Amino acid sequence: MLNITCGESNVACLANETVLDALLKANIPIPYGCRQGVCQSCLMRSLDVTPPVAAQIGIKDTLQKQNYFLACCCHPEQDMTVSLPDQQDTWFEASVIQKQQLSPEIIRLTLQYNAELSFFAGQFVNLQRLDGLTRSYSIANSSRHEKILEFHIRRLPNGQFSSWAHDELQPGTTLTLTEARGSCHYLPGRAQQPLLLIGTGSGLAPLYGIIHDALAQGHAGSIHLYHGSRNSEGLYLIDEMQELAKQYANFNYTASVSGACATETGFAQGRAHELALNAVQSLKGWRVYLCGHPEMVNQSKRMAYIKGASLGDIYADAFLTLPH
Amino acid sequence: MSETLETTNLTLFEQLGGAAAVDAAVDIFYRKVLADYRINRFFDNVDMEKQAAKQKAFLTMAFGGPHNYTGEDMRKGHERLVKMGLDDSHFDAVMEHLEATLQELNVPGALIAQVAAIAESTRTDVLGR
Known part of the structure; x- marks a missing residue:
């Protein structure tokens, strides 16, 4: 019999029980649905040990790396401390x-x-x-x-x-x-894979970090960054990105403005995601990062998927703003 | 003859290749559905990961695999879409994509017919009749 710690509670997990069984039996409310590893409603995170392999099947690789797992498929191999996603309030x-x-x-x-x-x-x-x-x-x-x-x-x-x-x-x-949250980040491995990164406004921030991470870890495949804004005021770090493109042969940078100011020099004209997605025939085998305006992120996600990128290879972070 | 007898010991789900076959099928099937202008408006504003998980559960059922779907789930799950105008023509379009997906995966015709029959059996619930 193993011990599962969840928040203040200590729960016994019997030989044939999953973490979900054990927690529900102890009246700890855990959302769940299919109970067979498909719907991912019971996504949880291990705060100490690496979860069993079988409990991580079908989860996004970045979340696997952060020890997320499906409670309904988790037959623990040792004592575990677990929490629901984003409930660690350190x-x-x-x-x-x-x-x-x-x-x-x-x-x-x-x-x-x-x-x-x-x-x-x-x-x-x-x-x-x-x-x-x-x-x-x-x-x-x-x-x-x-x-x-x-x-x-x-x-x-x-x-x-x-x-x-x-x-x-x-x-x-x-x-x-x-603590840091979210699954939109770079993971090493598959170093030859081409990367497409599309950001609007300050959506460049995560992409900027991801690109530096990828380059520092020796990503060898081509890396294509499209940064867009309505006008040139929303573009930034332009010189630095151009410099990076000179320094790394596999890094390509396109800055674009979608507003009416077509006369501005140096920037491509159009929406970043449309320029990016029109530039490639197929995204089969690509890794795609999308950050910024929610509508851009959602549209691009669908288009990238239709163009052949697999869902597991699309990392998205929609910047939601509060209504006023 | 003996070959036929041997294969009939396997369930439909096993003959199709089990969970791995479902994964391969979801990837092709969902892409076809989203690219189809006749039906893709029903998928606006849905979380793609969650939707793909639902497609997987649906295809697992259609493949004769283990599932927890009930007719009532199907009804509830599509209520909102029926209000948006979901009808037979849309159901037919989805059936078309399901069969094309299986053909692309080189599934024999006799098995495709069995999958199609299971999917077809959800029509009245999906359309809320």
């Missing part, structure tokens, strides 16, 4: 060490922390101000940088947090952060 503090204007709309915020934190570039964390105001932002740097987190914050019309970050936040300020 917070830590980090202080702003740099604030830099990247474009009229976007600032780069660099924070330093002391906590033990594991993350992948491209995941997101919640940033919380002293009064409790909280927003999610993507991590733009790879974890090889010592104890540093970098975020790109776009000023949203009436955005409470973003306006504050742009106008008032000063270096030295302490923010409270959650």
Whole structure:
């Protein structure tokens, strides 16, 4: 008999029971559906040991790496500490060490922390101000940088947090952060696979991190970044991306504007995802990353899939904004 | 003759190749469905991963495999779509894609007919009649 720890509860898991059986028997409410590993309703995360292989079948590779598993298929092999997704509420503090204007709309915020934190570039964390105001932002740097987190914050019309970050936040300020979440990040392996990355606005932040991660880990396949915005104000880090394209032969960069200002030089004309998806005949075998405007992300996901990319190879992060 | 007798010991699900065959079929089938302008509006605003999981559960059933689907589930699951105008023509389109998918996977005609018959049996529930 093994012990399953979930939050405050300790539950015994009998020989023929799954983690789901054991938790439900103890009246711990765990969402579930098919009970055969198909619907993924009972997705949970192991906080200590690696889950059994059979409990991870069909889960996105980035989530497997983070020890997510399906409770209905998990016959534990040892004691486990588990939680529902995103219920680990460990917070830590980090202080702003740099604030830099990247474009009229976007600032780069660099924070330093002391906590033990594991993350992948491209995941997101919640940033919380002293009064409790909280927003999610993507991590733009790879974890090889010592104890540093970098975020790109776009000023949203009436955005409470973003306006504050742009106008008032000063270096030295302490923010409270959650652990990194999300499955939109780079994993090594399949180094020859071509990568297509499409971002709008500050959707460049996770992609910027993912690209640096991929290049640092020796990704050999071609890497195609399309960054788009309505106007040139929303584009940023242009020189840096062009420099990177000179430095790495397999990295290609296209910046585009979709607004009416076709006269602007240096940028492609059109929507980033349309340019990107029209440029390739087939996406069979490709890995695709989509970050930014929810409508762009959803449309591109469908189009990339229809063009042959397998669903498991599409990593998406839709930036939702709160209605005002 | 003996060959025929041997294969008939296997269930439809086993003859088709089990869970691995379902995975291969979902990938082709769902892509066909989403690319079809006649029916793809019913799939707007759905989570693609969740939808693919549902397709997998549906194909597992149609392949004669283990499933927990009831007619009532089918009815409830499609209620919203019936309100959007889901009718026989759309069901027929999906059947078309199911059969084309199996042909692409070189499934013998006799087995395709069995799968089609199981899928067909859900028509009244899917269309809420």
